Amino acid sequence: MLVIMKNDATEEQVQAVIREIENMGYRGIPMPGAQRTAVCIIGNQGPVDDSRLVVMEGVKETVRVTKPYKLVSRETHPQPTVISVSDIKIGGGKTVVMAGPCAVESEEQALTIAHLVKKYGAQVFRGGAFKPRTSPYSFQGLGEEGLKILDRVRRETGLLIVTEATDHINIELVEQYADIIQIGARNMQNYSLLRRAGHATKPILLKRSFAATIEELLMSAEYITSEGNNQVILCERGIRTFSDNTRNTLDLSAIPSIKEVSHLPIIVDPSHAAGRREYVIPLSKGAIAVGADGLLVEVHHDPSHALSDGMQSLYPKQFEKLMREIESLRR
Amino acid sequence: MLVIMKNDATEEQVQAVIREIENMGYRGIPMPGAQRTAVCIIGNQGPVDDSRLVVMEGVKETVRVTKPYKLVSRETHPQPTVISVSDIKIGGGKTVVMAGPCAVESEEQALTIAHLVKKYGAQVFRGGAFKPRTSPYSFQGLGEEGLKILDRVRRETGLLIVTEATDHINIELVEQYADIIQIGARNMQNYSLLRRAGHATKPILLKRSFAATIEELLMSAEYITSEGNNQVILCERGIRTFSDNTRNTLDLSAIPSIKEVSHLPIIVDPSHAAGRREYVIPLSKGAIAVGADGLLVEVHHDPSHALSDGMQSLYPKQFEKLMREIESLRR
Amino acid sequence: MLVIMKNDATEEQVQAVIREIENMGYRGIPMPGAQRTAVCIIGNQGPVDDSRLVVMEGVKETVRVTKPYKLVSRETHPQPTVISVSDIKIGGGKTVVMAGPCAVESEEQALTIAHLVKKYGAQVFRGGAFKPRTSPYSFQGLGEEGLKILDRVRRETGLLIVTEATDHINIELVEQYADIIQIGARNMQNYSLLRRAGHATKPILLKRSFAATIEELLMSAEYITSEGNNQVILCERGIRTFSDNTRNTLDLSAIPSIKEVSHLPIIVDPSHAAGRREYVIPLSKGAIAVGADGLLVEVHHDPSHALSDGMQSLYPKQFEKLMREIESLRR
C-alpha cells in the first residue's frame, strides 16, 4: 500500500504516518516526489487496513497495490475451479447451457419448455419461483408451488435445476429443491443472503449487479466463500450505461478480466442484457468466443403469453439454432 | 400507451394488436406514420399491462404515456406529504438535519457525538448498528447492542433516532428502537425488506441506489406504500458515473425532478456521495438551495479513529459551520 | 410522432396543439388517457420537426416514432453497403483486418510492422501521422512526414492505408495519401470535419465516440452521407462506463443493433477499448462471433519502445495467433 501525502503536508505529518505504520507492525518508507511525498508500506503479509491512515492530517489518499479479496483470487488458487453438479462440470473449458423461461408459470408450461430445451442440448433448466420485480403490481412468482413444479421437471427430464432465492428465508426452500441456487443481480450486495448462501450445501450462481465493478462482484463472492461454500459460479448479465440500444450493456470484457484475477467459473446471460430476443444469438456466440464457461438463456414456447420478460425469450426454433451455432463455434 | 409497430408490420398484425387491446377492455386506434404505424390505447383508467402486446408479431415496442407508480405520484396526491415524528415535521418547507457517525462504535462515542450535534442544531441522530459492508472482513456493526446505545442517546439528548435495517429479520429489532427506519442504497430493491417496511409503524428513510433511476426509486417507495405505510422519506446520495472526482456523483437535479412527480419529502446525503469531508459543506448548501427537505450528514468527534467512513465525516467544528451556513441560506 | 400533454393541460391547450400540427400540414388526433392526453401526428412523409410543439403551453414532451436519420437507415437502403477499396471489399459478410502501430514513428518502424502484419494476413495498414493526445506534452505525430512513410508502406507491401485526419485542414493531406480516411472518436461530432469528409473521394472510417449512443453515431454518419460521400465504415471502440477493468467497455451489442437499423458496415477496435493487449485476442474473437465486418488492431514489433499506446499493442506473435484464431472462427 502507498500513502499519498497532500502537497503541503509537513515533515511532522509524514513522520506521524510512518510511526502509525510502524505501530501497525509494518515499515513505512518515505518517497519524496516533485510535488508531494508518498509513503510506501512494506512488510505486510496480507491486505492492510488503511482506516487509521486515510484520516490522518496531511494524508491525501491511499493506493492499494494488492486486491481486497483473497479466497476467490487466482493468486491464492491458481487452477480454475471446476464445479461438479451431478454429472455436469462447470468451469475448466466446458460450456454449460442453462435454459428455460423467466418464471415458472404452470406445470404444463415448465414441462413443455423443459422437454424442448433438453431435446436441443441444454443441461440445466432455469425458471423462477420467487421473482424480484420492479413493480409491486407485477406477477411475483408461484413460490413453493413453483419449486415443486421444478422438482417434477428434474424427475421427468433429468435436467438439473437452477432457481433464484431472494431472501435469507426463502433460500431454505430453494436449497431443498434446486441443484444450483441463483442470487440475482439486485441482491448481489444483500449480505444477509450472501452469508446464508455461504452455508448452503449447493453451488451458488451469483449474478453481477448492473452497477457493480468486477472487484465488487468478487467481494460478494468472497462473502460466500468466506462462510465456507466455495462452489460459486459468476454470471455477467450487462451493466447500466448511457447506451440505450439494449436494456443493459453486456460487458464481455468482464470474462477475460475475471479469468485473469479469479479462479471461479463465469457464464453469461445475454437475455437480460439485451432485453430483446433478436440480439440473443449473436451475443451468445460472442460470449462463447470470448471464453465464457456457459450461458444462461431465456426460452419460452409461447413468448407472447409469458407472464414476464416475453420480449427477450427465444422461440424454441431460435434456441435450436443457438445450440447448433454454439456447437460449431466450440469445435 | 402507444404500441409502435415495426416498419414492415402487416395490416393483419396491426389488426391483431387492435383486437388484443379490445380484449383487454380498451380501444386501439391505429396511427399510420411515414415509415410505420403506431396504435394508441385509449379508455384505460390506470396503468396498462403491456406484457401481452410487446410480444406480438410485428410489434417493435410500447411507449408509456403515464407512469407505473400511483400511490407515490403527485397526480394522486397533489399536496406534499409532511411526516410528523414526535414534534419534528419532515417535508413541506422545513429543513431537517440528521447527523451522527457512520457506525455506532461505543456508548461513549455515540453520546459524545450526539451531544455535539444536538448543541449545533441537529434534530435527528444517525448511526448504524447493522452495517452493510463491501468486504466480509470489515467491521459489521454492534447489532442489538448498538440499538440499545441509540436508545440511551435518545433518552439523554432528546434527539430522534434513524438507523438502518438490512434484512427483514433485523428490521423487527430496528423498529422497536428507532424513530425512523433507514433502508440503505444497496437494499433499495430488496423487495422482502421493502414489503416488511410497508408494515412497519415507523417512517421509512429510503435511500436511492447509486444505480437507480428516479422511476425505480419511486417504484421502490410504491412497494412500501402499497403495503400500507405511506410515511416514506426519500434520500438522494449520489449515483455511479464515470466521473471520478467524488465517490459518487450527487444528482441534485433529482430534487426538483422528484418534487415535480411525487408528493414525498426528499433529503440529501452529501457525505456518501462525496466520500470526502472537504466537499460536504458546499454540497449541503447546494442541496438546500435546490430545494431539499433536509440533510443526512456524517459527523465524528475523532474521525481518525472511526471504524468506518472516517474520511467523509465532518469534524464537530465543520458541522457547526455547516449549520450556521445552512441557517443563513434558509433565511 | 406523439405529443404528450401535461396531466393538467386544458382542452384549449390540446386544441392549440392540434391547430399547430395542422398548420404544419399534418393531422393531429387527440388520444385521451387515464391521466393525460396525447396527440398523435399522422400524415407526415418524413421526420417531423417538433420545435414548435415542445414549447407550447401544456405540452410535456414529444415521442418520436421514426428515427431522425434517413440516408444511413436500413429502411431507406435495405441491402448492406459493401465498400470496395482497390481489390478489398468491406461489408457484406467479409472480414477485413486493419493492423499496425498506434503512431507512425519512423520509416523503419512502419515498414517492419507492415511486412509482419502483411505476412500474417492483414489487408490494411493503420498508423497515425496526426495524433490527438489528451496531453499537450505527449508526442503529436510526424505530420506529413508520416503520411509519406505510409505512402512508401503501400508501395512496398501492397497494403492499403488507413490514417486519421484531425481537422478540416489536414484532411486535405490525408486524402491525398490514404486509401481510407479515419475520423477518430474525439472528433465524431466535429461537424466541420464531418462535412469536409462528406466531400472526400475516399471512404471514411468513422469511430464511435466513447460517449455516443448508436443514434448519435448514425447522425454523424448522416452528416457525411448528406454531403455526398456514402462510403462510410463505422467502428465500435468502447464506451465510457463506471466499469474499471478495461479502459472503456467494448459494446459488442452495438454490432447487431447497428446492423438492424443501418446498411453501413461496422468493424471493431478491441485495442483502444481494452487498453491492454491481454484482452485483445478474446475481444477480437467475440467481435467476429457477434457479426462484425472486421477489426482494427494495434500491433507493434517492439511495444516497449512505442511512442504511444504500447500497453495495448499486440506482439507480432500474438497477432499471428489472432489471425489464426479468427480464421478458424470464420470457417
Add this chain to the structure above:
Amino acid sequence: MLVIMKNDATEEQVQAVIREIENMGYRGIPMPGAQRTAVCIIGNQGPVDDSRLVVMEGVKETVRVTKPYKLVSRETHPQPTVISVSDIKIGGGKTVVMAGPCAVESEEQALTIAHLVKKYGAQVFRGGAFKPRTSPYSFQGLGEEGLKILDRVRRETGLLIVTEATDHINIELVEQYADIIQIGARNMQNYSLLRRAGHATKPILLKRSFAATIEELLMSAEYITSEGNNQVILCERGIRTFSDNTRNTLDLSAIPSIKEVSHLPIIVDPSHAAGRREYVIPLSKGAIAVGADGLLVEVHHDPSHALSDGMQSLYPKQFEKLMREIESLRR
C-alpha cells in the same frame, strides 16, 4: 510515480525496471509487498513519462502520484485567477451572469432579449452564430451575419458578448467580434481548435464535455494555456449518465473539486444540463450555493418560436425571478 509489478514478476524483471528508471535520470526503490513488488520513482522534478515502463516485462501498471497538468494547477499558481473583460471581473468571489438565446436568429430577436437580460442584471450576452447540431438537417446558425448582430447588441446595450467558435477557421471571425470565445462541449478535445484558442487575444470559455473527467477538462485547458493564453473560464454543463430525469446530470461536485486543484474560474450552465426550463432556477441556486463563479443561462422572449433549444429557455419573467433569487442567495 509507482511501478506495480505483476505478482509473478521475477527479480530480474524488477531489476530491469530499476535500471530503466535510472536511465531516465531518477532513482527506483523496490518495495516488496505480500503479494507483489512495487517500485517507487524518486528524484523527478516534474511529471514522469511512463511509456517506457508500462510496456516492460513483469510490469502490471503505473500509478501517478502527481497530476499530468501543470499550468492550470493550483499547486503552480495558488491564487485564484481573476479574468478582467472590460469592467467585468470573472472569478475570485464575484458572480457573473451570461444570458441570452441558444442561437442568434435575427437582429430583432437578439436585441429584444439583450435589452431584457440587461434590465434584470446580466453582464454578458450569449448567443450562437455557429451552431454545432446533432442533425445535419437542423438550423446551423447565421454565421458571420450572426456575429454582426452580436456586435450591434454590444453597442446598443453595453453587454459583453460570448459566442461559440466551432473550428479553427471560424475562430478567426469569432475573435474579431466576441469579448469571450466559447468552445463547446463537443469540441473540448478538438486539439486544433484548442491550440488556436491558445493564441487568441480574448478569454476562452471552455465547456466540459459531457463525457470528460475533471482531469480531462483540465488537460484541455492546459492545451490552451500551454500556447500562451491563460485567460480560461471553465464551465460545467452536465455529464452523461444512466439517469434519465434530465438531459444530462449536472455535476455540482465538480465545482469544489476543480477549485481544490485549479486556480481557474468555473461557471455553470444549468440550461443544457437540465434540458427543461422548470429545473433551471433550482439548479442555478444550487450552483451558486456550491461556489460557482457564475452562470450561463438560456433566455428567450418567445421560446415557442425559438429555432433551437426552446424547451430549456427561461421566459423573461423567470429570468427576472432567477436574478432576484440569486441576489438574495449571494447576500
